[in-house]
Amino acid sequence: MTQLHPDIAHVSSPTETIAEAIEADLLLVEHEFSAFLAGREAEAVEYGDGYRRLWQSVTDSARGGKRLRPRLVLTAYHGLSGDGLRADAVQTALAVELLHTAFLLHDDVIDGDTVRRGRPNVAGEFSADARFRGAAEPRALLWGQSAAILAGDLLLHAAAQRVARLSAPESARSLILDLLDRAVFVTAAGELADVGLATGLSDGGIDDVLTMTEAKTAVYTVAAPLAAGAALAGASEDLLDLLAGYGRLVGTAFQLGDDLLGVYGEEAVTGKSASSDLRQGKQTSLIAVARGTREWPAIEPLLGRPDVTAADAARAGALLELCGARVFVERLLAEHVATAIATLDSPLVPSELAAILARLALGCVRRTS
Secondary structure, rough: OOHHHHHOEEEEOOOOHHHHHHHHHHHHHHHHHHHHHHHHHHHHHHOHHHHHHHHHHHHHHHHHOOOHHHHHHHHHHHHOOOOOOOHHHHHHHHHHHHHHHHHHHHHHHHHHEEEEOOOOOOHHHHHHHHHOOOOOOHHHHHHHHHHHHHHHHHHHHHHHHHHHOOHHHHHHOOOHHHHHHHHHHHHHHHHHHHHHOOOOOOOOOHHHHHHHHHHHHHHHOOOOOHHHHHHOOOOOOHHHHHHHHHHHHHHHHHHHHHHHHHHHHHHHHHHHOOOHHHHHHHOOOHHHHHOOOHHHHHHHHOOOOOOOOHHHHHHHHHHHHOHHHHHHHHHHHHHHHHHHHHOOOOOOOOHHHHHHHHHHHHHOOOOOO
């Protein structure tokens, strides 16, 4: 296992609150993430400038994330009074962030996106570099997509390696490896379903979209990180199941919020184009609800058009509001949040952990990014 540097290793004090412990360990996760990326970039020099620039681009892409998934690992661990495996909790938190970064890289390739968080992603950066050097568009696209796919593969492997090297007891380590494996397996199913919806090869009703959303986002974003942190804290199987149920609900709510932000969010805040979902023809919850309404004939021609404009996006947003899709999805999001909070009303969940998780769920309702 990668050991924390002695100068930054944190030892809990009797007066340290859960919130303080989480924030302190998030700093360690950030340090470990930076050290990992810097180390890989330094190693990559031996294999050519292109490979070095790949790791440099991954480092740039990783900046600015919310670190929600590491926070959830640490929240469960400290909220359940984990003791003696704090360094393992940090490494597990890093593993889920590596997993998340890998999924973003792959997702951007699938969606054809070249920008993430307001800056060129790996695919976009490498494609632009190829064009600058005179490559024709197909070759530039191949260069960018290949770089992003390889980078994602490398980070997936690194995530599993972090967990495999934990010093935790075999039972906990195996459980976390299983959680990681399940997250990859289920997320891939959700990603494929998402593409099926976007291409019209799968049914696009709201139930289909919610099933896809739970698989693609909820499991790896909330359910798996919470369960991993809880496993390190020695949680019972019943508590792990409860947290998984909460995680699926909140993770789905989080994605419903993304659907809303993809149309109604401010680009300067979200870092994502308001026309991106339209251009890709994404079958979001908003689109699923709009089907069958009298506004649908005006909305449908705007989907999947590579030349969609900002004006088109604004018109689509107005139509989705007019047909009631926006209100429906906002209500659905609120219902998921309320149900998630209700699951926390259990003697299995310590009161302070329940309060933190309730605040997290409520944060899905008024997201701006």
